[in-house]
Amino acid sequence: MHYVTVEGLSKSYGEKPLFQNISFHIEEGDKIALVALNGSGKSTLLKILTGQEHPDEGKVWIHKGVTVVMLEQTSNFRENQSVLENIFDHDHPILNAIKEYEHLTDQEGEPDAHALTTAIAKMDELNAWHFDAKVKQILGKLNIHHLDQPVGTLSGGQQKRVALAKVLIDIGFEHKHTLLIMDEPTNHLDVSMIEWLENYLDQENVTLLLVTHDRYFLDSVCNEIMEIDNSELYIYKGDYENYLEKKAAREESEKASVEKARNTYRKELEWMRRQPKARTTKSKSRQDAFYEVQERAAKRIEQQQLELNVKMTRLGGKVLELKKVYKAYGNLQILKGFDYTFKKGERVGVVGKNGVGKSTFINMLLGTEKSDSGKINVGDTVVFGNYSQEGLIVKEDMRLIEFVKNIAENFPLADGTKVSAAQFLNLFLFPPEKQYTYISKLSGGEKRRLHLLSILFRNPNFLVLDEPTNDLDLPTLSILEDFLQNYQGCIVIVSHDRYFMDKLVDHLFVFEGNGEVRDFPGNYTQYREWEKDQEKIKTEQPKPAEAAAQTAQESKARKMSFKEKRELELLEKEIEALEQEKKKLDDQLAAGNLPFDQLNQASLRIGEVIQLLDEKGMRWLELSELSA
Incomplete structure (x- = not known):
């Protein structure tokens, strides 16, 4: 079923075009990721599709049987x-x-x-x-x-x-027919929630258009990527790896095309200057072609690579030591005798469920919170750079270039040269024409990028990054990753972005709760695989007799609530109905006479039924033990 058609859509704010003359289609079952630099119009395009904003030009047609539902970055609740x-x-x-x-x-x-x-x-x-x-x-x-x-x-x-x-x-x-639009759905979710959401969106077979910085989530959920780049729209079928390959090939082709246009432009310019004022029809057509070539030749191919050999304050022999550190808030134990000594160039990821104390741990490293007991010794040469979730704090509105120059005029490199504030802004995708914009006019993502830039421009040798990927676009993340891979100082990262962690960290501090912190030697994917293996071992091991007796005693001691009794009764009916449906589907599939579309639907449904039987069966067992 055809859901959405967009034709010749254009939108500008002031003189700046966000996108010009873009067209695309959304069919039932499509799962599309929208990718663009912050401030390029991603959120504006989503709002146009939901009717919250209107385009300058073009049309949006949505099938009358389709309902559009949107998850926005900021929620409008009745508080x-x-x-x-x-x-x-x-x-x-x-x-x-x-x-x-x-x-x-x-x-x-x-x-x-x-x-x-x-x-x-x-x-x-x-x-x-x-x-x-x-x-x-x-x-x-x-x-x-x-x-x-x-x-x-x-x-x-x-x-x-x-x-x-x-x-x-x-x-x-x-x-039945819903287009689900999601703007950064994985922000504020821990990894287990993100993995559940991936599976849920896949099983529900929804039609989806989303903006996300989480590349593993994008890869798992989406089968198509749309990119807004220099006000134009490019469409790539396939996964994130395919997108990167096709984008690189497109940019190489454009670069060659621009070089060719520039050569043609020089020849045409020379011809234009030689022409007398009264031109023939033939020369007039050539004149028109000249302006087209001029436009192509002037096109800038933005380089989204950052290769800086940074010169920073040398780290001494002593970096950061934690000795027998204890920390708790009431009954919540965060650290229990934690010992660790940081080494030069170390890259540590900090992971764990929400509420176990990751941010408190970070604040203790930075000295903004004190431990209950124990010692935290910071080396004399350590210069912290703290990228927090609080975001950019500016006392009064000012232009981007003024804000950065207030920190420093230049950024020192290892070879003795310097990069100016304007050059550094350009490397972080703030081109010269953007540098005189007031900070208040920036999008939320652009403010996050400026905050990150301001931390790095101070040239710290110990970076602490608390959820650095939230609200950053993929081009900026690529730049940040390139910068950090060449960075010689220490890095501590708190993040739920699995791709980002896998690319940068050497080992993990896993906050397991109750003050326990595991030092895991590997990246996040390796940790998740190890964790799943441990869970599998636990489920395969028989319970000791004492533990089984204790479980039985606890179940007996706790009475079933009315709600649980009602749930148990309903589960029995639901399981019986699902078993009957499964038998019916088995018979239909075995007969072999169904049309293809019905056969496909029956195959999908029987998978759903089997999964529901497993889930409801496990819940029935839990409640049955309570009722025994």
């Missing part, structure tokens, strides 16, 4: 209302029934019996239990609990997860 009220804010019978049931069963203590009976009858009447199970799965995987909590009391990361849950629930309950 005084609860998580539950914000998620289920549509006036739809099924959503209203689920909201009422969840509200009653999420309360502490026994719910009102009459109200609960009415809510259950409504759920039965609307056949809403299957969708309620999907809602529970989404909320559980995104670690969203306490549904009665006002949204205004949540952190930015928690609000982003609530917004993501709302979007996933919206696309799942009502609309």
